[in-house]
Amino acid sequence: MHRLVTLTRDPIFDSAYISQRSMSATMGAAVSFSGVVRGHENGEAITAIEYEANEPMALHQFDILLDLIEEQWPMIETVRIVHRLGKVPVGEPSLWLEIIAPHRAEAFASGQFLIDEMKKSVPIWKKMIG
């Protein structure tokens, strides 16, 4: 399984990531997800979220999750994850990910698994900016 995990302070241009996609002829499904900063958090208006990460540990914990994905869905060809750090303004993605798999079921299931699990184990925190 190809793994690309990126933590970056630059804006996430998901269309650029998608135009770089490569799939072999046995792959039939690509699911991608963009998590975008919303204008309200817990009922309060915000202008941005500032993301902080324990970077080496975050990369390692993503790798542990990718091991689990590889075990559970061995046919997945590629998982790409980009998490932005620092100040992310409302309307911009903080997270982008993509799964390439033979069939849609495993792409959807593993994508949801990855997001659910990263929110438990990958050391990234947010701070609302009013």
Place this chain on the structure above:
Amino acid sequence: MHRLVTLTRDPIFDSAYISQRSMSATMGAAVSFSGVVRGHENGEAITAIEYEANEPMALHQFDILLDLIEEQWPMIETVRIVHRLGKVPVGEPSLWLEIIAPHRAEAFASGQFLIDEMKKSVPIWKKMIG
């Protein structure tokens, strides 16, 4: 809910669709799916799939599914669907769709629902090209 349903004989450039995305500040999740023609179908090597549609009925049946989505997930802001018709070579998308929702759970669930249901009710057929 914004609905954009397109049947086209042109190639699907999903990165172009994604760069045209617009989301309001209450939306936090965009899930997109590309279904790509694979090099084998039922164990036989193919070079392309030719898609045929009953176009007016297909557009209407997509609309019925979008009504169901709107009812079940009223917070969804936008659903875009593009289905390519005619000959689609191996490695190129035949279907692209995107759901924009406040949270990821409804975006993932409705995207899967849409694909599962369209495969039952939207009058599009394929013919393998060897």
Place this chain on the structure above:
Amino acid sequence: MTIRVQFWSYFKDLSGCAETTEQLPPGATIDQLLKNLYARFPKLSAMQNSTLIAVGLEYQGRSYLLNEGDEVSLFPPVQGG
């Protein structure tokens, strides 16, 4: 009454045509239409149990009462995506 019938996907190959018309008495159902069509196009009758039927843009069942001017589509299970 005259009912126009369109065939889709490999049903065109089985019937040998993309569309045809049938003359039916007033009050006829899709079931009667199908009986007539199966007499004319025997290869289609082999697909009876996997035939989808629409009138205009809507799916309909075999007991649907046909009306003058109805356009019927017959096709195999759909396979989009």
Place this chain on the structure above:
Amino acid sequence: MTIRVQFWSYFKDLSGCAETTEQLPPGATIDQLLKNLYARFPKLSAMQNSTLIAVGLEYQGRSYLLNEGDEVSLFPPVQGG
């Protein structure tokens, strides 16, 4: 032995620093480290039940036996995405 401790997210505000060190006897556990830290940083102790602990890059529990040179991270529940 000397254990280096890093605080993350709002734990930095609660402790007033990003990192510190603790001297502990050989064979000490994370539990003992936490007791010492809570004595020095009482505001941290209010978060006891929602404190995550890592040694190096791995999560560890309170009974983990510390070794000289271990780098411990303390932080609140993660919130990526």
